[in-house]
Amino acid sequence: MDPEIAEITVLPGKDKNGGTEHFERIVIRPGETLSIVGPTGSGKSALINDIELFASNDTVTGRTVLVNGTVPPEEIVRDPAKKPVALITQGTKCLADLAVREFLEMHVRSRKIVRKGIVEETIALANEFTGEKIAADARVASLSGGQTRSLMVADAVTIGNTPIIILDEIENAGIFRDRVIEVLKAYKKALVFVTHDPLVALMCDRRIVMCNGTVVRVIERCGEEDRALEAIRKMDGLLCALRERIRAGESITEAVFAV
Amino acid sequence: MKLVVIAGPPSAGKTAVVRQIVRTFQDSETIAYLKIDVVRAFEDEELRKEFGIPARKIYSGDLCPDHAGIMVMQDAIAWAGCEGAGILVVESAGLCLRCSPYVTRALGIVVISAISGTHAPLKMGPMLSLADVAVVTRIDLVSQAEKEVFREQIREVAPAIDIIETNAVQGTGMRYLMRRIAGMEEIADPETIELRGVPPLGVCTVCVGKKEIGWQHHFGVVRQLEGADWIFRGE
Structure with a gap:
């Protein structure tokens, strides 16, 4: 992943009635945590899709998402190996009939990473996020929801080396959310949560409140x-x-x- | 008129891609839709009901559905022309992965589901390699590692293909496909349209309904298990 990515900027689009959204810009920098809250249908998923796709006034919301202040080249938007965003949802699964070690090795080979020990490091990191220990020789398809999510977050941090990780409603997945937040801060990753979970929402540096397809408020964390x-x-x-x-x-x- | 030919295995999400195309262009163009299938198909009725577009289907029955599609393509263009269509979308049955219904002067789209396994692209022949665009659906359901490997496998089969990852139901990422369709050239003369690739050689007598087993009972393109030095046995 491109280590040069310093920040992502979300510029306002239109709400469901065609009015302009009430924020100037939302900037996401490495090491920051951001939560997105709001009722079902308020536009939380549309917002993370805009970030994940680097919308350029070409999605339903009309938002624009910039990398380091400019429109990113198409290559980094379209190639998942170059994209600076990893989106992990409740539906995201590891489908391959492989052991955890083989699965991670497949990703390492695909990224042409030569550093030794990265697979073991990834498994150890994943085990910091979950109470159910992940064994290197367990089959990925038979991992629990919490183990799978933990493994994918760890994979995005180490092998993917992705500067921005978006987690869509992972609270039900049985992973230690506070550990994820602490560890990813240490790794200088930007972390975006779509969440209904009070702990996650209040732990984040900023909270984006959505309603009727638009950002209605950005709450900065203060004392x-x-x-x-x-x-x-x-x-x-x-x-x-x-x-x-x-x-x-x-x-x-x-x-x-x-x- | 622009011609868009969509192929891909069953349940890959071909019709979800068609829906996105119709949603994008229905305000500016009439879109005609033809579904080719073997015994039953419902997509034409669904799309006609949902969008009010001219839509029809043809059943290939005992004939290979891709061959059937090739046979009726000229008629379909004439029909769509009578309907005043700006875009004709032809959707294949998508069965054996070997034939490919793509023709010149059309945009060939193969739709593949990301959950069909990382080796799936390697198992596909001309259906993938002769397409212009590969739309990879259900991308939201697979891990980052599998996403990346899936893309590499497609590249191995079709190095120059335009790969578009999407959740076709929501339409994420489809802007690249729409841009491609918007930039297409119109068909000037349907008579100049040809198949892009040569389909698997001819047909054999199994294709036309002979039930005997063993090559001795067949002619056309036949193959022995051992020593297949000659594989064509003509009439």
Whole structure:
């Protein structure tokens, strides 16, 4: 991937009634996290599709997406190996009948990467995102949803070396969202979440609120929501611990919430 | 009139691609649609109902559907002309991957599903290699690694082909296909249209309904299991 990509700029398009969207520009830089929230049908998927396709006033929304301030060359928009964006949705699957190691080796060969140890590094990274350990010799097609998503995020970071990763509603996939955010910040990746999850939404640097096909508000993270985030983190920790106990077959007989 | 020929395996998403073409151009042109299939097809009725465009189908029955398509192509152009069409879209049945219904002066589009496996492009012959554009559908469902490998495999079979990855239902990425169609030249003289490639040699007597097994019972193009030094046995 092109290491030169410093920022992506989204320029406004039209809402469903033909009015211009109420933002000047949205700039996404490496290391930043962005969440996109809004009710079903509000245009969240259309927005990430615009980013993924580098819309050039040629999608239904009329938005334009620039790379480093200019219209990107067609080659980087059309060739998935050159595209600076990886989109991972709930529907994205690894279909090949291959072991995890072989699957990653296939991607490494395709990218002509010679660095040794990248496959092991990718599996280790994926295992930071999921509680269910991924073995190198497991078949990719039989991984759980959480394992698959974790593997694809890790693959986009290491082998794909993609500067921008878009995750579409991964909250149900059983991956450690807070770990993903922390690790990808460290790797200087820009991370865009389409989400209904309060933890993810509040952890992100910016929150884009969608309604009726258009961006209605961009909320910058400031200290004011920190208390809420802290409380949500605690609740999330509690739910995770309960999940593990239920998986382990325990009865939960004590009061779990101090109501 | 512009001629667009769409081929691809069953369930690859050919008709979803046709729908996107109709949606894009219906305000500026009349689009006529012909579906060629073997025993049953419903696409013409669906498209006529959905968009009100002139649409029809032909069943090839015992004849290879791509051969049937070649036979009726001139008639189809005349019919579309009478309907006042600016674009004629012909959609093949898409069965054996060996024949290809592409003709000169037309845009040949092969539609392949990204979920058909990374080796699928390598198994396809002229249906892929003689096309101008490969539309890869269901791209939203496969991993990045498989996306990239799928593209490489297409390139191996058809180095110069224009590859368009899409989720054809939503129409993502289709702008490149529409640009291609918008820039096409019109057919000046239908008499000058020819098949792009030579189909698999002729037909044999299995094709016309003889049921006996073994080459001894057949003529046309026949093949023995061992020592096939000669593979043509004429009448």
